[in-house]
Amino acid sequence: MSEKTDEWQVARRRKKRPERRPERSPARGHGGGPHGGGPQEVDSKKTLRRIEETMSELRCGDVWLDWSKVLSASSATASTPSPADGAPESPVGRQERSSTGARPPGPDCVCYGLGSFSSCVSARYQLAMLLLLLETLQVTPGRCSVFDPVFSEGELDVLRQLDLTVLTENEEGKRLVKRPTIFYLMHCGKALYNNLLWRNWKRETLPLLTIIGNSFSGIQTIGRELQRDYGYIDQAVAVCEERRLPCPPRLLDVFNDTAVITFPDSDLGKLPQCTWADPAEPRYEACPDLEIILRDG
Numbered sequence: 001m002s003e004k005t006d007e008w009q010v011a012r013r014r015k016k017r018p019e020r021r022p023e024r025s026p027a028r029g030h031g032g033g034p035h036g037g038g039p040q041e042v043d044s045k046k047t048l049r050r051i052e053e054t055m056s057e058l059r060c061g062d063v064w065l066d067w068s069k070v071l072s073a074s075s076a077t078a079s080t081p082s083p084a085d086g087a088p089e090s091p092v093g094r095q096e097r098s099s100t101g102a103r104p105p106g107p108d109c110v111c112y113g114l115g116s117f118s119s120c121v122s123a124r125y126q127l128a129m130l131l132l133l134l135e136t137l138q139v140t141p142g143r144c145s146v147f148d149p150v151f152s153e154g155e156l157d158v159l160r161q162l163d164l165t166v167l168t169e170n171e172e173g174k175r176l177v178k179r180p181t182i183f184y185l186m187h188c189g190k191a192l193y194n195n196l197l198w199r200n201w202k203r204e205t206l207p208l209l210t211i212i213g214n215s216f217s218g219i220q221t222i223g224r225e226l227q228r229d230y231g232y233i234d235q236a237v238a239v240c241e242e243r244r245l246p247c248p249p250r251l252l253d254v255f256n257d258t259a260v261i262t263f264p265d266s267d268l269g270k271l272p273q274c275t276w277a278d279p280a281e282p283r284y285e286a287c288p289d290l291e292i293i294l295r296d297g
């Protein structure tokens, strides 16, 4: 996560102090923030080649095979590729079928918090995995929106060359979905997950979400803090379905603690009815260690 070169380094989930906006210095470890570095600072050709190489490496290794199995067993992603894949169709898939019976064009995708993939090996692996995922689910890159306030201009340029949709606004994770959507949030702060859950906190909407990110049950160990500051995660832990994504030891810093998280409609009924009424927007005023970059103002 924090490497500046291609050397492997130990990089654990990093705690961030709350920030209003990233600094503009191109010298920042995570790439300099929006407009922090010019396109000249990232060799886009080299970066694209490395991403391609990383995709090939992942494609050939066990990790992708293992992930594919878990993903195809997971309800929301299983509904996507082709009826010939043998995977059972999810309720979401059935719900999305049009009256003509035509199969919908798969889920949308949103990736927050990838990090500086031109300088950070973990982020590059995560990006390569995202691209493989899109390929397999037959989601065209344009239907995948990406945002991280630390992306440099050069990285934004690379993402556009990959045909991904680069978001220009910091949504703080508060994106309301109207159709099945995969959120790819690798090693992101709890506030991003909590905001996402809040924005979609409706019995009919939560089942549309598939989150590929940090396991919620791992976060649960924080106990009281979770209940006080991240109430939506705290409630979701009890009703979500988590499938752990396997991680080989050599990629521990990249994919450790990762799971596919879905919200089966049948389990949401276990939450008290009052939880759905007028869910309050999270404020995090008492959070000493907020791991999210907030938008200005």
Ligand SMILES: C[S@@+](CC[C@H](N)C(=O)[O-])C[C@H]1O[C@@H](n2cnc3c(N)ncnc32)[C@H](O)[C@@H]1O
Pocket (backbone or CB within 6 Å): 001, 002, 013, 014, 030, 112, 113, 114, 115, 116, 120, 122, 123, 126, 147, 148, 149, 150, 170, 171, 172, 173, 186, 187, 188, 189, 192, 254, 291, 292, 293, 294
């Ligand atoms: C702990 S780092 C993880 C980086 C990378 N995915 C990894 O595993 O090394 C968390 C990332 O979340 C990003 N982040 C913080 N606030 C965000 C926001 N409002 N929207 C999207 N990403 C955000 C940070 O810039 C940072 O890159």
